[in-house]
Structures are given as C-alpha cells and as structure tokens.
Amino acid sequence: MAYSEKVMEHYTNPRNVGTLNKDNKNVGTGLVGAPECGDVMRLQIEVNDDNVITDAKFKTFGCGSAIASSSLATEWLKGKSIDEALAIDNMDIVEELALPPVKIHCSVLAEDAIKSAINDYRVKNGMEALAMPKSHH
Amino acid sequence: MELPIYLDNNATTPLDPRVLEAMLPYFTSKFGNAASRNHAFGWVAEEGVDYAREQVAKLIGCTEKEIIFTSGATEGDNLAIKGVFEMYADKGNHIITATTEHKAVLDTCKHLEKQGARVTYLKVKEDGLIDLAELEAAMTPETILVSIMYGNNEIGVVQPIKEISAIAHKHGALFFSDATQAVGKIPVDVNTDGIDLMAFTAHKMYGPKGVGALYVRRKNPRVKVTSQMDGGGHERGMRSGTLNVPGIVGLGKACELCRLEMESEAQRLSALRDKLEAALTTMEESYVNGNTQHRLPHVANISFKYVEGEGLMMAMKDLAVSSGSACTSASLEPSYVLKSLGLSDDLAHSSIRFGLGRFTTEAEVDYAIENTKNAVNHLRNLSPLWEMFKEGIDLSKIEWAEH
Numbered sequence: 372m373a374y375s376e377k378v379m380e381h382y383t384n385p386r387n388v389g390t391l392n393k394d395n396k397n398v399g400t401g402l403v404g405a406p407e408c409g410d411v412m413r414l415q416i417e418v419n420d421d422n423v424i425t426d427a428k429f430k431t432f433g434c435g436s437a438i439a440s441s442s443l444a445t446e447w448l449k450g451k452s453i454d455e456a457l458a459i460d461n462m463d464i465v466e467e468l469a470l471p472p473v474k475i476h477c478s479v480l481a482e483d484a485i486k487s488a489i490n491d492y493r494v495k496n497g498m499e500a501l502a503m504p505k506s507h508h
Numbered sequence: 509m510e511l512p513i514y515l516d517n518n519a520t521t522p523l524d525p526r527v528l529e530a531m532l533p534y535f536t537s538k539f540g541n542a543a544s545r546n547h548a549f550g551w552v553a554e555e556g557v558d559y560a561r562e563q564v565a566k567l568i569g570c571t572e573k574e575i576i577f578t579s580g581a582t583e584g585d586n587l588a589i590k591g592v593f594e595m596y597a598d599k600g601n602h603i604i605t606a607t608t609e610h611k612a613v614l615d616t617c618k619h620l621e622k623q624g625a626r627v628t629y630l631k632v633k634e635d636g637l638i639d640l641a642e643l644e645a646a647m648t649p650e651t652i653l654v655s656i657m658y659g660n661n662e663i664g665v666v667q668p669i670k671e672i673s674a675i676a677h678k679h680g681a682l683f684f685s686d687a688t689q690a691v692g693k694i695p696v697d698v699n700t701d702g703i704d705l706m707a708f709t710a711h712k713m714y715g716p717k718g719v720g721a722l723y724v725r726r727k728n729p730r731v732k733v734t735s736q737m738d739g740g741g742h743e744r745g746m747r748s749g750t751l752n753v754p755g756i757v758g759l760g761k762a763c764e765l766c767r768l769e770m771e772s773e774a775q776r777l778s779a780l781r782d783k784l785e786a787a788l789t790t791m792e793e794s795y796v797n798g799n800t801q802h803r804l805p806h807v808a809n810i811s812f813k814y815v816e817g818e819g820l821m822m823a824m825k826d827l828a829v830s831s832g833s834a835c836t837s838a839s840l841e842p843s844y845v846l847k848s849l850g851l852s853d854d855l856a857h858s859s860i861r862f863g864l865g866r867f868t869t870e871a872e873v874d875y876a877i878e879n880t881k882n883a884v885n886h887l888r889n890l891s892p893l894w895e896m897f898k899e900g901i902d903l904s905k906i907e908w909a910e911h
Contacts, residue, residue, distance in 0.1 A: 374822070382822055388890055405908030406893060407853035409816050409833060409842065413892035430892035434818035434833070438890060483909075 374435055375469035381439035386446045389428040391415040399492025401484040410437045410477065414444060414484035418492055422453045429484075436474040440464050440481040448485065453492075457501070459485055511826045513872045517712075517865030518661050518689060518807060519830060523758070524714040524866065530761040531716065534754035542751045543742065553753045560760025564721055567763040568706065569697035576722040576743045577756050581688040584707025584722040585612040587747065588684045591733025592653045592705070593620050596682075600650030604681075606630040606638050607848045609657050613686055617655070626650070634850050635799035636665035643672060647679040654683050658690035658706075662832065662845040662861060663798030664807030666690065673702030682731060688712055688720075692766030693804055694774060698723055704731050710755065714866055715762030719755030722747075769866075777864050778805035780873045784862060785810065787877040791884060793897070797846060797859060806864040809846075811855045814894040815887040820860060823883030827876050832859040854893075 374382070393400045397418050404411040410433030417426035427445035431438045443464055448456055464470070464478035483503065490500040514522070534556055542557045544550025561572040578584045593603065605617055607629050617627045628646045630638050638656060647654075654676040659666045669685060676683040684705040690696055691706075692713030698706060709720035724746065725731045732746075739748025766773075785808045788794055793813035809832075812820065817833030832843030833856075842856035851859075862876065888894040896903060 382819075385890060390895065402892065402906075403909050406857070406903060407908070409818075409853075409857040411892055411908070430890055430895060432814065432819075432891045432893045433816050435822040437816075438819060 377468050378435055378439040378470070381442040381468070382435045385429075385438060385442040387426075387428050387442065387449075388430060390430065391417055391426065391428050396495055397492075399488040399490070399495065401487030401489075401491060403483045403487050404433070404480050406432065409433060410480055412437065412441045412480055412484040414441060414481075414488050416448055416456070416488045416492060418453065424448050424451050424453070424456060433477065433480075434474075436468070436470055437477040437480060439468055440470075440477045441484065443467060444481045444485055453489055456485060456489060509869070509871050509875065512828050513826060513868075513876060514828045515862045515864060515868065515872075515876060516828045516830055517868070518664075518861065518863035520711045520717065521714045521865050522867060523716055524762065524765060526765060527715055527758045527761045531754045531758040534757050538753075540753075542753055543740065553751075556753055556757045557751055560756045563760035563764045563767075567696075567767045568691060568723060569699055570723055571726065573744070574698075574723055574726050576724055576747050577751060577759075578707070578720045578722050578747060579718055579752070580711070580720040581610075581686060581707045581709040582612040584709070584720050585610070585686050586616050587722055587733060587736050588705040588707055588724075589613065589616045589653065589655060590620065590736055591746070592682055592684065592731075593623075593625055594734040595732050596652040599680075600648075600652045602626045602628070602648055602650040603653045603655060604628045604630060604643065604646050604651060605655040606632055606657070608632050608636060608660055608662075608845045609655070610661060610686055610688070613655055613657070632848050636660060636663050636797075636845075636849050637667060637799055637802065638672070640668065640671050640675065644675050647675065647681065649680075651676075651679055651681045654681050656683075656685060658685045658687035658696065659693070659804045660798070660845065661689050662843060663809045663849070664689070664804040665798045666694065666802045666804060668802070669701045669703070673704075677702060682729075689804060689807075692763065692770070693806065695770065698725070704729070705733070710759035710762050713762050713766050716755050716758040719752050719759050721759065773866060774805040777868070780864055780868060780870060781806055781808050781862075783870075784808055784864075784873050784877060788812075788880055791881060794884075795855070797849060797851065808862045808864075809859055810862070811846075811851070811859045812884045813855060813858055814891045814897055815884055816857050817859055819887055820858075820883055823886050824860075824876075824879050827879055829863075830861045832861070833857045 391398045401414045412431045415428045427448040429441040431441045461478035461482040540549030540553035542553040673683040682704040691708040704725045706723040711717040797809040817831030832846045846856040
C-alpha cells in the first residue's frame with residue numbers, strides 16, 4: 372500500500388513535535404491509544420484567556436498515518452477556539468490525508484486525542500469534562 | 509549501489525540469472541508436455557524434468573522417485589498433511605504441530621479439525637524452539653503425524669529436527685517438515701534428519717515462483733499420501749496436473765547452485781548478519797528475537813523498543829524489509845510468531861525482519877545499518893513512549909485507554 376503524498380509530507384517533516392509543560396494550568400494533555408495496539412498519541416494544547424489555542428504539540432508512537440494524523444491535528448488546532456477545535460471530525464483528517472479504510476483508526480485516535488486534551492484543560496480549570504466519543508476501534 | 513536495497517529474502521528471492529538461463533529453452537524450443545510419450549517434444553521435456561528431479565534429490569539426500577513436483581510450499585504443506593490424514597485414517601486422527609508454524613500448516617490443520625482431526629498445537633519456548641519433553645508428552649497411540657517446520661520464516665530459528673523425528677518415530681508417527689526457509693540455506697538430509705515428508709519451494713532459493721517439491725519417503729517406511737487434486741495421475745498419482753516444465757527445470761538448477769555454493773554462502777551471510785545485528789543492538793533498548801545459536805544464517809529479527817514497525821519501515825525507505833507490526837495487516841494483531849515467544853505486544857509491534865540473500869553485499873549491509881539507526885532515532889524523537897522511558901516512567905503502570 373502506498374502512502375499519499377500528504378501523509379509522506381507530514382511524516383517526513385512533522386509539524387509541532389514536542390512537549391508542553393503538562394503541569395501548567397493553561398496546558399491540556401491528551402494521551403490516547405495503547406502500546407499493545409501499536410499506536411499511542413500524546414497531544415497537548417496551550418490555551419489563552421480568550422479560550423483560543425495558542426500552541427499545540429504532539430508525540431506519537433505509531434505508523435506513518437498515525438504520525439501524519441497527529442501532525443495535521445496540531446497544525447489545525449493552532450489559532451482555533453476550543454469550540455472550533457471540538458468540531459474537528461476524524462473524517463476531516465481522513466479526507467485531508469487521503470487515508471485508506473484500514474488507516475481510519477489513526478484519524479479516530481487523533482480526534483480522541485484532541486477531545487482528551489480539551490477535557491484535561493477543562494477539568495484543570497474547573498469545568499466539567501465533556502463526554503468522550505466512543506472510540507471506533 | 510542501487511537503491512532501494514532488497515533485504516526481504518525470506519519473503520522471496522530474486523531469480524539467479526543462471527537459473528533463468530537454464531529455464532529459457534523450455535519456454536520456447538523445448539515446450540513439450542513431459543507426459544507426451546509419442547514424440548521428441550515430449551521426450552525432451554521429460555528429460556529436463558528427470559534431470560531436475562536428480563538435482564533436487566541430490567540437495568536433500570533422497571532418490572529421484574521420492575520427489576513430487578508441486579506449485580510451491582503451500583501446496584506441499586496441504587498435500588502432505590491432508591494426504592497423510594486421509595491415508596492413515598485407520599491408524600488415528602491425531603496431529604501434532606506448533607504455534608509458530610506457517611499459516612499454510614496451521615490453516616490446513618484447522619481445516620482438518622473440522623473433518624474430525626484432533627490437533628495439538630505445541631507452544632514454543634522464549635527462544636522459539638519447541639520443548640522436546642512437551643512433544644514427547646503429547647504423543648498418543650492415535651498420533652499419525654508430527655508437523656514441525658525446519659527453520660522459521662520470521663525469526664529464523666532452526667528446530668531440533670533429528671530429535672523431533674526420533675520422538676515421532678518412537679511412537680509410530682510420521683514426521684513432516686515444512687523446510688521452505690531451510691532447504692538450500694543449510695544442510696538438510698532427509699535420511700540423517702529422519703524426515704518422512706518435506707515441503708519446499710523454488711522462489712526462496714533463487715528459483716522461480718509457482719514451483720516447489722514435496723519429498724515423500726519410499727523406504728523405511730514407505731509413505732503414501734492421498735492426492736488432493738484429481739486428474740491425469742501425474743507424479744505417481746499423488747499430484748495430477750501437467751508438469752510446469754520450465755519451473756521444474758528452474759527449481760532443479762536452483763537446487764544445484766545452492767548445493768554447490770551453500771557452505772561458502774552460509775559463512776558469508778552469517779558474517780554479514782552478525783555485523784548487522786551487532787551494530788544495531790548497540791542502540792539502547794534493541795533486542796534480537798529468537799534463539800541466536802540454532803538458526804538460519806541469513807535472518808535477523810530485531811525489536812526496537814518504543815517505535816512502531818510500520819512507521820519505522822517508512823523511515824527506512826531505501827530498505828525493503830518486513831515487520832511484525834500489526835499495522836502491516838488489516839487485523840491490528842501483531843505477529844503471532846513473535847507473540848508465541850512471549851514477546852509483549854508492544855515489542856512485537858516494534859520488530860523488523862532483515863532477510864539477507866545471495867546478492868546482498870557488505871556495502872548494502874553498511875548502508876542498512878546507518879539507515880536503520882537514523883530511522884530509529886528519528887522515530888524515537890517523535891515517540892511519547894521513548895520520552896516517558898527516558899523520564900523513568902514505568903509504562904506498565906499507566907492505564908492505557910482500551911481501543
């Protein structure tokens with residue numbers, strides 16, 4: 372199976388690789404997946420007082436599509452409000468990266484990671500956690 | 509040096525030009541049907557087949573009459589196991605095999621279970637070898653067949669074949685070995701090894717795809733299998749179908765070359781393999797999978813912890829290798845062979861198989877070492893697990909989200 376050009380591009384030059392200080396109040400961290408399943412994503416967001424995501428970082432253990440999905444997600448998250456970020460659907464990622472059906476789970480994991488990071492931020496700042504979408508795996 | 513570099517010789521091997529040369533006339537001028545008894549075209553084709561049969565027999569130490577040509581090892585596995593099960597139904601219905609066998613053996617056994625066979629799947633030890641005491645304990649008066657592969661396709665470990673056949677024979681069972689990865693690579697002699705049936709294929713030893721052979725013992729004891737395809741009664745009635753003459757000629761030539769070059773080639777390959785393994789295991793958290801004493805000379809299976817195999821192969825883009833990672837299949841399940849060794853799923857996901865071959869050069873191995881190291885480092889920089897490991901976090905204590 373050949374990878375799409377966009378997957379290759381994100382894989383070769385991943386955006387926003389790194390770590391934010393998870394102890395900061397304005398940083399939300401999502402850690403999803405499991406090593407046994409062959410993919411783990413850690414996605415972090417930094418949010419300002421206006422509820423806008425000013426920075427996003429990721430690290431991913433997984434195949435090329437998982438790495439590309441999380442790289443793309445951080446790219447999209449920067450500058451978005453929390454509400455806009457919540458509207459990102461895994462199918463948007465599938466479309467943008469032209470993921471084949473067997474790799475759709477990578478996009479689901481990225482969506483889970485976004486929502487999980489937002490929840491972490493919400494809970495840290497005294498808001499209740501949103502219901503997580505049921506993982507499609 | 510041309511890129512990409514082919515290091516997947518356990519999947520298939522390139523055709524040796526000398527094999528191609530031997531085959532070519534049998535596509536054109538010597539195109540006859542080897543079963544045509546009434547004209548020169550048939551005789552010439554038959555001569556080619558007879559000569560190939562000798563070449564094959566010589567490699568594994570049997571007589572020409574004990575070679576049944578097939579379409580490959582999958583057919584050989586099916587014919588041997590199903591054929592023995594049907595032929596010896598009066599004697600019993602019990603078959604013993606192992607969990608690390610090729611799917612062509614395992615799925616054949618599963619098929620027979622639906623037809624009344626009782627199958628014992630022996631577990632393997634951490635190093636990939638079966639436990640002879642467990643085999644002995646599994647033998648019953650109903651056991652008609654023990655089916656254990658010679659060398660494993662994923663990790664290259666070589667089973668104690670002589671000891672296994674001795675146990676099978678002591679209890680009156682036949683011994684079949686899928687020797688696809690071993691024949692042509694290491695000395696295999698059906699008599700000293702005590703093998704009653706053995707399947708192998710041309711395309712793993714620099715011959716063409718679509719042709720293989722099944723060895724069926726004719727003396728001490730005389731072994732018979734029921735045919736699995738009805739037709740013209742070719743191959744002493746055990747395998748009907750017009751003989752693939754060019755393919756068979758190619759298999760013969762491939763066997764001859766392997767026999768003549770095996771000793772020096774095995775030495776050269778194991779030196780290259782050792783070099784590759786030594787260099788890559790200097791990296792932190794990298795582990796060789798399987799027994800490192802009893803194994804084929806050309807295979808190295810290494811897990812690079814905290815990186816995922818498919819992602820890794822993408823970074824090793826100039827190398828053609830394979831991985832035990834789930835992501836290479838649709839199932840999300842990592843390699844059942846590596847899991848049989850007791851490897852945790854994450855280590856199985858992190859494995860890469862390097863399969864060296866006749867045309868692999870030292871320069872290519874050096875390139876592969878650098879390329880692999882860079883790829884592992886690149887991916888570890890991206891890996892949250894590597895970061896946690898470096899921070900001293902125990903990954904087994906984290907509650908991972910089920911998915």
